[in-house]
Amino acid sequence: MSTPVVEVAVRGEGSVLSAVRAALSTVRPAAPAAVVVPAVPGPGPLAELGDDRLDALVGDTLDAVLADVRATLGQPLDRLVFVLPHAPLMGVADGVAASAVAHGVLSMARTLAIELARDGVTVNVVAADVDAPAPGALAAQLGALLGAGGEAITGQEIYLTAGTDLGRARP
Amino acid sequence: MTTTTRTALVTGGAGGIGRGIGARLARDGFRVLLADRDATAVREAAEAVGAEPWVLDVADPDSRREAVTRTGGCDLLVNCAGVLRDARVRRLEPPVFRRLTEINLLGPIALARLVAPDMAARGAGAIVNIASRAWLGTFGSTAYSTAKGGLVGATRSLALELGRHGITVNAVAPGFVETPMTEGLPPEVRRRTLEAIPVGRAGRPDDVADAVSYLAGAGYVTGQVLVVCGGRSIGAPYATPVEEAS
Numbered sequence: 001m002s003t004p005v006v007e008v009a010v011r012g013e014g015s016v017l018s019a020v021r022a023a024l025s026t027v028r029p030a031a032p033a034a035v036v037v038p039a040v041p042g043p044g045p046l047a048e049l050g051d052d053r054l055d056a057l058v059g060d061t062l063d064a065v066l067a068d069v070r071a072t073l074g075q076p077l078d079r080l081v082f083v084l085p086h087a088p089l090m091g092v093a094d095g096v097a098a099s100a101v102a103h104g105v106l107s108m109a110r111t112l113a114i115e116l117a118r119d120g121v122t123v124n125v126v127a128a129d130v131d132a133p134a135p136g137a138l139a140a141q142l143g144a145l146l147g148a149g150g151e152a153i154t155g156q157e158i159y160l161t162a163g164t165d166l167g168r169a170r171p
Numbered sequence: 172m173t174t175t176t177r178t179a180l181v182t183g184g185a186g187g188i189g190r191g192i193g194a195r196l197a198r199d200g201f202r203v204l205l206a207d208r209d210a211t212a213v214r215e216a217a218e219a220v221g222a223e224p225w226v227l228d229v230a231d232p233d234s235r236r237e238a239v240t241r242t243g244g245c246d247l248l249v250n251c252a253g254v255l256r257d258a259r260v261r262r263l264e265p266p267v268f269r270r271l272t273e274i275n276l277l278g279p280i281a282l283a284r285l286v287a288p289d290m291a292a293r294g295a296g297a298i299v300n301i302a303s304r305a306w307l308g309t310f311g312s313t314a315y316s317t318a319k320g321g322l323v324g325a326t327r328s329l330a331l332e333l334g335r336h337g338i339t340v341n342a343v344a345p346g347f348v349e350t351p352m353t354e355g356l357p358p359e360v361r362r363r364t365l366e367a368i369p370v371g372r373a374g375r376p377d378d379v380a381d382a383v384s385y386l387a388g389a390g391y392v393t394g395q396v397l398v399v400c401g402g403r404s405i406g407a408p409y410a411t412p413v414e415e416a417s
Contacts, residue, residue, distance in 0.1 A: 046284050046332055051232040054281060059272050062317060066260075066268050073261060091327030091394065096280060099324035103306075104276070107320020110308025115259050155308070171323060171396075 011068040012037035019130045023139035029146040031078035038065045038105050041097040057097040079122050079146050082109050086129040113155035122154035132162035178202045178242050183252030185212035187350025191376025192383050194220035229278030239285040247387050248286045250279035251301040260313040268314040275318035291336035299386050300326050304346040304400045330394030339393040341386045346400025348374035369402030
């Protein structure tokens, strides 16, 4: 008898989306799962972040993340993972829009982990430095969060950086 | 010897925390422009604390520009305006989410953009963003938590970008503070909230104002989040969820 295949819903258009899809091709989820990959804006100095641009880059992007989350909650769901680029989470000069979005999603995930615990849904964040020298790390981590045993891991933030962020204060 | 009076713009100045910050900064010697959307309330608050009232809607670009122009040169920006109306994610209406983003996150970033050039030209300035302990996650506060988390991220990035110009950017993250906004909490929610605070009391606006006063003059501190929560953030784990606030 074969084990039914559990599909992972992938939402969002973030820069790490292709890495996430590649990683998920090797993952066998143990429960209904979704991975949200927010489209974090690129760099740009504060002086160029006019009102309309700010609304679009930060406001519209966070709206899209909320829409993705609500869509995932409309389906059977036990595991939810956000995958974010590592750099704006740690903070980058000339990257206020990116950091605002990345941190907004981080805090959204923290709150969702608290809110959805009563529903048996785990919520975690993986911060990926896709340029770090650890190509299998993302697949391994997603496998741990989505696979057997992952039901006990929630509200966590995992930095996959191969140590490139050592010595810096995390948010 | 000449003494130059520094000017502070405090948004959300008619609220409990904003008013407390305005009072403290006035005592510290700042000329304080106390700004709020509620014209009547901000006039009363400004008169009480020795500040100048100004009507400001932080979600309105023209209103933001007018307020910054009124300062005549802002030495300290305190982004304190905020709204808390929120809900669990399953019941959260997208327009409410967007409105909280605009007031709690986009407005503060836009104001930072407006004050930064003048601060940079003088080679000095401070921006203090009033975030919230909800940045760490809070039941029933998806929109508020997201916006305040975004504000923390903006704080870190702005600190890295503006530090070279002599501008510090920090955040204060208050926990439960007794203000008119929290007066309506159900008694059971209040009791459980206070039980989770290690110092055994609710915060006061002055507790937050003390932190702002410190950061306003701490030229070697930037990109930090000062959590003013009576130890709640290191205390007991998140208790059984309380009912949502709205």
